[in-house]
Amino acid sequence: MKVVYISLTGQTRKFVKKLDMDSLELTPTNPYLALNEPFIIITPTYDKEATDLLNDFIETADNKNYFKGVAGGGNLNFGKLFAFTAKDLAHDYQVPLLHTFEFQGNEEDVTQLKKAVNEIG
Numbered sequence: 641m642k643v644v645y646i647s648l649t650g651q652t653r654k655f656v657k658k659l660d661m662d663s664l665e666l667t668p669t670n671p672y673l674a675l676n677e678p679f680i681i682i683t684p685t686y687d688k689e690a691t692d693l694l695n696d697f698i699e700t701a702d703n704k705n706y707f708k709g710v711a712g713g714g715n716l717n718f719g720k721l722f723a724f725t726a727k728d729l730a731h732d733y734q735v736p737l738l739h740t741f742e743f744q745g746n747e748e749d750v751t752q753l754k755k756a757v758n759e760i761g
Contacts, residue, residue: 641661641662641678641679641680641708641757641760641761642661642662642663642664642675642677642678642679642680643656643659643661643662643663643664643679643680643681643682644663644664644665644666644675644679644680644681644682644697645663645664645665645666645681645682645683646665646666646667646683646684646691646693646694647665647684648684648686649684651684651713651743651744652682652683652684652713652744653665654744655682655713655741655744655745655749655750656682658744658745658747658750659750659753659754661754661757664679666693666694666697667693668693671693671694671696671697671700672696672697672700673697673700674700674701674702674703675697675701675703675706676701676702676706677706678706678708678761679703679706679707679708680707680708680709680710680711680738680757680760681694681698681707681709681710681711681726681729682710682711682712682713682726683710683711683712683713683725683726683729684712684713684714684725685712685713685714685715685718685721685722685723685724685725685726686725691725694725694729698729698733704733707733707735708735708736708760708761709730709735709736709737709738709756709757709760710726710729710730710733710735710736710737710738711726711737711738711739711740711741711753711756712724712725712726712727712737712739712740712741713726713740713741713742713743713744713745714740714742715742715743716742722740723737723740726740736756736760738753738756738757738760739752739753739756741753
């Protein structure tokens with residue numbers, strides 16, 4: 641399963657590297673890539689404008705058909721807004737919210753997300 645992610649501050653990138661899975665980092669210059677294989681998205685919590693490129697990617701070609709789940713990072717101090725970007729994507733695209741983690745996650749977060757990916761994969 642491929643991991644597609646964005647990382648504006650580097651925290652999500654650090655988490656994705658810990659997963660040791662095939663990954664693709666989206667940037668504002670490359671969101672319109674067609675991906676013809678199952679993938680999950682890992683996203684930090686940002687305002688809607690910063691994460692529009694995730695929607696652009698999902699809506700490109702047949703990507704929506706390959707989108708299998710989402711995980712989200714953030715700061716627990718956000719309260720109800722913790723991991724809201726991932727929660728919104730899960731709701732909007734009817735995919736499971738696989739895991740949420742704080743900042744760059746820890747080994748338990750890695751284990752839990754890998755387990756969730758194996759269950760859907």
